[in-house]
Amino acid sequence: MNHNTPLSPRPLRHLSDVQQRVMTTAHLRARGVSTADINTQCRPGGSWQQLLPGVFLLRPGPATIEERLHAVLMYAARSPVTEPAVPTQPGAGAGEPAAPQGYDDAMITGLAALALHRFASAPPLLSLDRVDVLVPRLRRLRSTGCVRIVRTPGMPEPVRISGVPVAPVPRALADAVADITDAGVVRRLLTEAVRGNHCEPAAVVRELTNARLLSRPHVVDAVDSLLAEGRAIAEDRLYRLVTEHGLPDPVWNVDLRLPGGPLLGGLDAYWPDHAVALELDTRAPRQDDDAMWSEYARKREHLERLGITVVHVTPKKLRDSMEQQATVVRTALMASGDRDPAAYVVVLPR
Template sequence: MSEEFPPVPRPPLAAAPPWVPGARDAGSAADERVLSAHQLRERGVPAATARRLCRPGGPWQMPLPGVFLLHPGPPTGEETVRAALCYAGGRPGEAVVTGLAALALHGFSAAPPLAALERVDVLVPRTRRLRSAGRVCLVRTSALPRAVTAGGFPVAPAARALADAIAHLPGTPEVRRLLGEAVRGGHCEPRAVVRELAWAGLLGRPVVAEAVRTLPAEGRAVAEELLMDTVRAAGLPDPCWNVGLWLPDGPFLGTVDAYWPRPAVAVRIDAWRPGPVPGPEQDPERRARDRRLHQTLLGLGVGVVRVTPRGLREAPGRQAEVLAGALRAAAGRPPATYVVVMPR
């Protein structure tokens, strides 16, 4: 009778090496829970060990070639972005998050949350031979934008990320919501948005062209709110808002965004306006009318202050000082020619 031997038990899957940061700490940062094969080797974990830990039932995962997630659960949105950057690799600044993922990191409420994105777009130099994989879409470009930091990641500036996102959005409502939030939220100026859309060849799309037509109204509304906030925060007297100026029994002079009848100071916002060619040199007729109004008001003894939406947003205190200085200077001048003030 043959002797029976008990079956030899199979060794259990190895646990994650305790010396690897973030291997068991679910609350650690995404850059500690997502590591490349190279980063693991630097921590003393051979590639074979890392792959073994990614077997079914193991404590790790490999969501992308050469990229390891050091826990068994689904990745968070931040971990997905970190994995995409690890996969793209390259020198610092040669992998830049763009598209909807970048807009989410910029804080766009109209962009889906990171965890809900089906793809993460990453800009890389055109010379890179790496291919897209999994949820990572590599976008090759000959001109990488200078990255900004948002959410702890290198991302494309908002205007560039917006253009890259719109390139893959077919619907008008989504495009309009993103463009409107870009301007209303102060993420970028309308001119910068249109410039990026033009460089991407998107202005010819009816969906995009229709949405772009709403930008001037969005930009002006935001700028007017910023001007009102600046005046009131500085404790300056309330002017007449959004008015037209006429000579008594004479011609219409033009419109201004704010006007103090005494001591005769007008404020004009240099907001972006649409034109046949996007950019700062557009609409020459309108610029000529603006110059004529400026010179006419000065000739009538009216002080004119020009402000920009960017200045109101980024340096409201400085703009308030300019306005206060203009009011003080006008108070010491002879009375200006009387003009009729009417709502716009």
């Protein structure tokens, strides 16, 4: 704060340090600063500067990354930073905040969000000429300065990173990829999302589908690489599930066939002595999702009619609850002794 400007005595302890340096016109007026005072402070050589329309940095010199991000959010948010309210609880001090500070209906997305999520393949925040900010579709805002407004019919739940609301990785990826034409960059971003354990491939593909980006050949190629990477990671976790949790060794990656009959389908793991099959569901939510799911369901029903128990596991479950999935497999193996013998099937390497 510049001590030459008369601010009201209302306390600022509900604001973070950066929110005491970056304020909107409304915040300044609420503290007794007139429009004339603001204009005076923002003259060339003055103590303040205007970062965006209606958003000011109350000190000279270049804005830091943190100040820039908060300025973007203050410009875009419906109700940026909670103001102090009259306390309603007995004994509460005057001017205490009514709620935690935050930004309504605005969050950082795109490359800036990926940088905040610590993506090595995303450009550093300092190098970005603009910051994408996600807002509801009906908000009346325009892109200006370093701010690019990205609209959505439904706002995702933000992730808080150092007090900044940030779009979850799948949504941030979709918003970033929408403006990238370099196939290599797109592939690196999508692959890192899975390799860095930020999210599952299905979540990324779902957002890319919603954004109508799968009509672009370079995005489709990157998605194929993403799915292959996700499949390899899921298979590695499946191997770990068996070895680290003391399960008997299955036969891996096999096809089952009735003797002299049709092919029953491929499996990721099969325990012949127990007639227990395990299948990884690595489907991506594309346009043929319903057809693929129908195929999964038909195969499962056929195997179970033959007396084979099918355990269905998703990559997300392997990542988030491996021990629980090991218990599911172990229970199926132990229960095999109580079932009628399964039909004889031929096991073939895939």
